[in-house]
Structures are given as C-alpha cells and as structure tokens.
Amino acid sequence: MKVRFSGTLLRAVDYEREIELDAPTLGVAFDQLLQRFPQLRTPLLDDGGAVRSIHRLFLNREQLEPDTDLAAMNIGARDTLDVITALAGG
Amino acid sequence: MRTVELEIPIDTRLFGPRQVLVREVLGFTMTGWAAWMRKYVVAFPKLIREFRSGVVILNQHVEFPREFGFFDAEAFTLRVCPLVAHGNGRLLCQRYELVVDGEVFAAASAVARVVNLLDDKGFDARPGTLPSAVMERLEATERVVPLPKRRMPTLPEALEPIATGTHTFRVERHQCEVAEQWCYIDVASHAESARTELALATGADKRLRAGLKRPFKSIDLAYTNPMFVFDTAKIETKVFADGEDLLWVHQIVSAIGAERVHATVFERHAA
Numbered sequence: 001m002k003v004r005f006s007g008t009l010l011r012a013v014d015y016e017r018e019i020e021l022d023a024p025t026l027g028v029a030f031d032q033l034l035q036r037f038p039q040l041r042t043p044l045l046d047d048g049g050a051v052r053s054i055h056r057l058f059l060n061r062e063q064l065e066p067d068t069d070l071a072a073m074n075i076g077a078r079d080t081l082d083v084i085t086a087l088a089g090g
Numbered sequence: 091m092r093t094v095e096l097e098i099p100i101d102t103r104l105f106g107p108r109q110v111l112v113r114e115v116l117g118f119t120m121t122g123w124a125a126w127m128r129k130y131v132v133a134f135p136k137l138i139r140e141f142r143s144g145v146v147i148l149n150q151h152v153e154f155p156r157e158f159g160f161f162d163a164e165a166f167t168l169r170v171c172p173l174v175a176h177g178n179g180r181l182l183c184q185r186y187e188l189v190v191d192g193e194v195f196a197a198a199s200a201v202a203r204v205v206n207l208l209d210d211k212g213f214d215a216r217p218g219t220l221p222s223a224v225m226e227r228l229e230a231t232e233r234v235v236p237l238p239k240r241r242m243p244t245l246p247e248a249l250e251p252i253a254t255g256t257h258t259f260r261v262e263r264h265q266c267e268v269a270e271q272w273c274y275i276d277v278a279s280h281a282e283s284a285r286t287e288l289a290l291a292t293g294a295d296k297r298l299r300a301g302l303k304r305p306f307k308s309i310d311l312a313y314t315n316p317m318f319v320f321d322t323a324k325i326e327t328k329v330f331a332d333g334e335d336l337l338w339v340h341q342i343v344s345a346i347g348a349e350r351v352h353a354t355v356f357e358r359h360a361a
Binding site (some may be wrong): 007052053056 | 321
C-alpha cells in the first residue's frame, strides 16, 4: 500500500511524501511507519494512541470516520491512505 | 471607539505601478490585529501561550475607494478599527484602513475563526471560542451575539465567461508561515499568477490585459481548506465581463485526500 503525507506531518517523515508499505492491516502499517519514523508518533497520535483530531484519513479518496477501527482494517497492495491536516482557514 | 493608528513610511516594496500591492494590504491584517489586541486585550504570543487560542482567517474583503500611488505621499496611516467578537468569541471580525490626509485609499476587513490548542506542544487544535478571561476585556460593543454572514460576491445569473484557464502551482516554503501552512497573504499572489498566465497567452482576448494594467476595484478571498508546504494544486480561472468591469474568479482545487476547494478569489478590475 501507499501512505501519502501532507501538512505538518511531512517534516516528521523526512519530507517523503509517498511511502510504500507491505502491511495486511492499517494497524500494521502504522506500526511500520512509527518504527521507521519514531518522530512521527507525537504529532500523529495523542497520549491514548489515537490519531489526533486535527488529522483526517482518506482511504482511496474516501474519508474514514473518526471512530473507525484502524488497527483491524484490512488493506491491499493497491490501496492508498492520505493523511492530511485539516483546519479551515488561511 | 477603540482604534489603533500606526504610521507606515512609504517604500518601493509596498507599491506596484498601479496601486499599493494587494499582498501588502493583506499583510496588514495580522499587523493590525496584533497591534489592536496588544493595546486593548492581550498580546498575540500571550494569547497563544497562556490562553491557548489562536486564529485562522476565513474571509477577506479588500477595496480601493480611490487611486493612490507611490509618489502621492511620504507615509500613510494604518487605522485599525475595533475588533468585534461574534457568537461568544467564535468568529472575530476586524476592519482596517490605509489613510492619507483623512481619506481612505484602501480598506480591508477580515473574518477569522478562533481555534483552541488542545495540548502543550501545539500539535492539536480545533475550532473554539475566545476564553472568557479574554472576552471580558472586550467592550460591550465589541461583543456581538449573531454570527456575521459569509461575505463573498455572487455572479450575476446568465453571465458567461469570456475566457477560462488552468494554472498549476506548488506551495513553496517561502510562501508558508511558521507551521508550514500556506500563508493567506500568498493566496492572492497565486491567483495573480493564474491571471497573468491567462492574460499573456498567445491569442488571448485583449480585454484580459486589463487584468495587468488596471488597478483593482476590490478583491474577495475565502479560505476553505489550508494547503501545506510542497502541496500542489491547480487554479481554475473564469473571467467575466460584468458591465464595465472585468471579474476574475479563481478557484484553487486539489486532490489531496479527496477533491476539494482550498480557496476562492474574486478580483474586480475596471475593464
């Protein structure tokens, strides 16, 4: 699968906008990301380990609801997850 | 009425050949807001650090009531009108004017949304209200219950564009603020790039060149979704002949996450 980053998280992944991962679930994908980019944990996740509310996740251009069980969500090699920061304004 | 006045010496950076540069007028939004807040309510750094609140700008309107050029004075006054907090401090509105000899040559108003920071490190924020300790420092006339109406022009019905175009761009680091989010000031500059590309295209309708040589009458901007450093987007531009005016409508769209609009810019010139 591909994970694409934008916004404030880009610095935490060394400005690698698109990251290829081999993971069966989003939970495993996040584990792989945090292993590779440990500095991503604090800006991405809150103290309880949930994705901070300022970020939005889009799987294949469909926005995931905040209460989605990401850890158990199955993904395929052709899936794309966009992680973007969303706060309206300029 | 609680106002702030700052004297701005005129230098070449502030002006183009037509008028004061739009990006400079927009830049006075935060200068004026910070000056007014510091004098009457709370300084910007303290608002963020102690009250964990900040603002993001949603809408701006700029108008140029009369012509004014680089050689017309040595300085002008930035007059900042009172801040008005709407909806228990959810939205903030402020107007400011650029004045010479008592006459306004440019004026702008901005609507901003208050955001509350949710953690110490500033990683998380969400739309909120000004803390009560801050609201108490506003006078009664500066606290208004109803929310302001979104102020964006609408196109006259049945108006057909005389030209359309698409311009792509990337948000560069020098166009971002401290959190690497695009700076609202540069949104107007991105629109200008789209306008220039369309007007200079080979075989373009010669009326479009009014967009290069005539001063602006007014500009309206709406910021709906932020962009961040190195994001790419396209600007879809439509040009309309509206009576004696030329109206440029730019919509900044991207497919970041999902197809969405980041900003809309209406520019009005005398044709």
